[in-house]
Amino acid sequence: MAVEETHDGPATPAGPATPGGATAAPDGPATPTGTATPTGTATPTGTATPTGTATPTGMATPTGTATPTGTATPTDTSGAAPPSSRAGGGAAPAIEVRELVKSFGEVRAVRGVSFEVAIGEVFGFLGPNGAGKTTTINMLCTLTRPSAGEALVAGHDVVRERDDVRRNIGLVFQDPTVDGYLTAAQNLQLHAELYGVRSDLVRPRMRQVLEMVGLWERRGTAVSTFSGGMRRRLEIARGLMHSPRVLFLDEPTIGLDPQTRRSIWSYIRELKEQEEITIFMTTHYMDEAEWCDRIAIMDHGEIVALDSPEALKASVGTDRVTIQTDDNEAAIAALRSQFGLDAKLSEGAVTIAVAGGAQFVPHLFDEWDPSHPPIRGVSVSRPTLDDVFMSYTGTTIRDAEEDQSRHRNRVMMQMMGGGRR
Ligand SMILES: Nc1ncnc2c1ncn2[C@@H]1O[C@H](COP(=O)(O)OP(=O)(O)OP(=O)(O)O)[C@@H](O)[C@H]1O
Numbered sequence: 416m417a418v419e420e421t422h423d424g425p426a427t428p429a430g431p432a433t434p435g436g437a438t439a440a441p442d443g444p445a446t447p448t449g450t451a452t453p454t455g456t457a458t459p460t461g462t463a464t465p466t467g468t469a470t471p472t473g474m475a476t477p478t479g480t481a482t483p484t485g486t487a488t489p490t491d492t493s494g495a496a497p498p499s500s501r502a503g504g505g506a507a508p509a510i511e512v513r514e515l516v517k518s519f520g521e522v523r524a525v526r527g528v529s530f531e532v533a534i535g536e537v538f539g540f541l542g543p544n545g546a547g548k549t550t551t552i553n554m555l556c557t558l559t560r561p562s563a564g565e566a567l568v569a570g571h572d573v574v575r576e577r578d579d580v581r582r583n584i585g586l587v588f589q590d591p592t593v594d595g596y597l598t599a600a601q602n603l604q605l606h607a608e609l610y611g612v613r614s615d616l617v618r619p620r621m622r623q624v625l626e627m628v629g630l631w632e633r634r635g636t637a638v639s640t641f642s643g644g645m646r647r648r649l650e651i652a653r654g655l656m657h658s659p660r661v662l663f664l665d666e667p668t669i670g671l672d673p674q675t676r677r678s679i680w681s682y683i684r685e686l687k688e689q690e691e692i693t694i695f696m697t698t699h700y701m702d703e704a705e706w707c708d709r710i711a712i713m714d715h716g717e718i719v720a721l722d723s724p725e726a727l728k729a730s731v732g733t734d735r736v737t738i739q740t741d742d743n744e745a746a747i748a749a750l751r752s753q754f755g756l757d758a759k760l761s762e763g764a765v766t767i768a769v770a771g772g773a774q775f776v777p778h779l780f781d782e783w784d785p786s787h788p789p790i791r792g793v794s795v796s797r798p799t800l801d802d803v804f805m806s807y808t809g810t811t812i813r814d815a816e817e818d819q820s821r822h823r824n825r826v827m828m829q830m831m832g833g834g835r836r
């Protein structure tokens with residue numbers, strides 16, 4: 416029996432896990448700033464927080480039976496997902512999306528996105544808060560029904576063949592979902608049972624995935640004592656327990672320190688080497704997007720650019736020159752009138768996109784009129800993904816997120832003011 420979709424919002428798992436879903440996470444201080452030397456490249460930094468996997472409502476077993484309450488019934492003992500459509504080169508893509516749309520009333524969260532992800536690819540969605548990343552993942556994972564358009568995952572339609580899609584995917588939600596009262600091993604055991612992994616395969620697979628994320632030695636420990644990074648790694652291990660063909664990771668490293676984020680990324684890359692798995696992940700961290708084979712930059716529900724990180728950066732074709740002055744507005748006006756340059760205020764400094772930034776700087780100092788505000792500092796950086804984002808959207812991701820946060824605060828203040836009247 417097919418399980419009806421229960422909601423359009425946060426995912427509701429069948430198991431004891433309590434996944435988040437489309438809610439924005441308490442974001443870590445994403446800092447794609449990166450001061451650069453005239454010859455160097457900017458180094459985006461930033462931190463984030465983790466979360467985890469859970470079993471979505473009505474997650475089907477390998478035989479496709481799910482109970483009316485959405486609890487999976489592990490009847491099939493075949494273990495890993497069947498290899499029928501796990502084709503090699505030249506095979507159908509792991510994910511095919513055509514003109515996918517999702518509206519929540521007036522809010523058009525996803526506005527007609529189209530893309531394909533090849534088998535074995537690490538594909539990332541990069542975008543600021545509210546861009547529509549989680550909503551897209553939720554549609555691909557069958558947790559949210561699209562308003563329009565079509566999507567196939569592992570060759571199956573996300574609306575008409577939901578059970579087939581669910582059988583073939585692993586999902587690590589944006590918000591944490593592992594059960595703190597259980598040990599790491601018990602969390603994985605439960606997940607394996609929900610997915611009908613053959614009992615004799617559970618322990619070897621558990622060992623394999625826990626060793627991959629460096630938690631095998633801690634398998635008997637209650638998860639409540641784990642650090643954020645350990646929990647996140649456990650959630651990734653759990654998402655892999657049933658050997659999915661496609662693993663969805665929604666903000667896999669959000670809130671983690673840079674070192675833990677790097678180690679999670681090396682697990683993800685190792686996973687790609689070890690298993691024939693396709694990885695679809697979302698992030699709003701530039702440095703993370705660099706790990707992907709290809710990325711789609713998403714803004715306001717639309718894909719504004721899609722390519723490999725290298726190709727995207729090359730497409731910008733300009734360096735970024737950042738100038739510190741005491742009067743940014745006057746400096747922007749001066750750059751326009753004297754140099755014909757369209758400078759922008761970005762993250763509190765004047766930013767100009769120019770080809771050959773290192774050559775431009777001496778010219779700038781030579782020509783800078785003494786009547787203009789003095790230049791206090793200057794830096795040049797090669798194009799980063801932030802520049803790519805800026806060139807397609809006119810803002811940096813960080814500024815976009817700050818704008819949204821200001822907007823939210825304004826609305827909240829208005830509501831509070833309204834309440835008092
Ligand atoms: N269940 C829902 N009901 C109403 N609006 C929703 C719902 N889920 C998402 N939205 C809205 O859709 C838009 C996209 O949200 P989504 O969670 O997909 O963004 P995101 O790119 O994942 O952001 P973040 O980086 O903060 O996780 C937002 O405006 C959000 O408020």
Ligand SMILES: [Mg+2]
Nearest residue numbers: 437548549589
């Ligand atoms: Mg999200």
